[in-house]
Amino acid sequence: AENSQNLQTLFATAKKEKQSLESSLETNTDEYRSQVNATIAKFEECQQLISRLSLFSPNESLEDIALEIYSTFDTHRLMHTAADFPFRYLTVDYLLADLLQRSPNPDRESVLRRSLGEYEKYLSRLDDYGLLSPADKKLYERYLENPSSFTLASMNDPAARREVKIARFREEKELKQKLEVQLYPARAS
Numbered sequence: 001a002e003n004s005q006n007l008q009t010l011f012a013t014a015k016k017e018k019q020s021l022e023s024s025l026e027t028n029t030d031e032y033r034s035q036v037n038a039t040i041a042k043f044e045e046c047q048q049l050i051s052r053l054s055l056f057s058p059n060e061s062l063e064d065i066a067l068e069i070y071s072t073f074d075t076h077r078l079m080h081t082a083a084d085f086p087f088r089y090l091t092v093d094y095l096l097a098d099l100l101q102r103s104p105n106p107d108r109e110s111v112l113r114r115s116l117g118e119y120e121k122y123l124s125r126l127d128d129y130g131l132l133s134p135a136d137k138k139l140y141e142r143y144l145e146n147p148s149s150f151t152l153a154s155m156n157d158p159a160a161r162r163e164v165k166i167a168r169f170r171e172e173k174e175l176k177q178k179l180e181v182q183l184y185p186a187r188a189s
Helices: 002-022 030-053 062-072 075-080 086-100 108-128 134-145 158-183
Strands: none
Touching: 002 030, 002 086, 030 086, 086 108, 108 134
C-alpha cells in the first residue's frame, strides 16, 4: 500500500512538473535543464514502482485487472478515487518519451532512440490490453513490420501530412473525453 501511495504522489508530481516545463519560456538555462533531468528521474522512478507493484502484465486482460482492482480496493472508495485506478499509469512511458525529447543530453541520437523505445513500450502495452482502435492497430502493425521506414503520410505531400495531424488531434481529443467520462463520471454529467 505504501508503494502504491508513493506511486500516486510521485506520478502526480512528475506530471505537474512536466506541464510546468512545457509552459516554460526559459528553455536554455541550467535551471531548466536541471528540472528536465529531475522530472525524467521521477518518471523513471514511477516505472520502477509500477514494475515492483506488478500493475500491468501482458498475460492479463483488461477484465482480469478490473476484477483484481475490485477485489483489492473498497469499491465505494475506488469509485471516488481515480488515483487508485492503475490504468492512469499506462501513460508513464508515453510521458517519459515526450519529456526525454527535451533532455539536455548532447547525444541527440541516443536521446531520440531512448524516446522511441519508451513510445514503443507504451504502444505495446496499449496493444496488449486491446486499447488500440482497429485503425490504430493496423498502423501499429505496419510500424512493427518496418519501423525505420514507417510514416503516416508522404513527406512530399503537405496536405496529406496536415490531414493526418488534424485527424490525430481529433482522435486525441475524443480519447481524452472518453477517459474523462470513465474516470470521473460525475464531472461529465
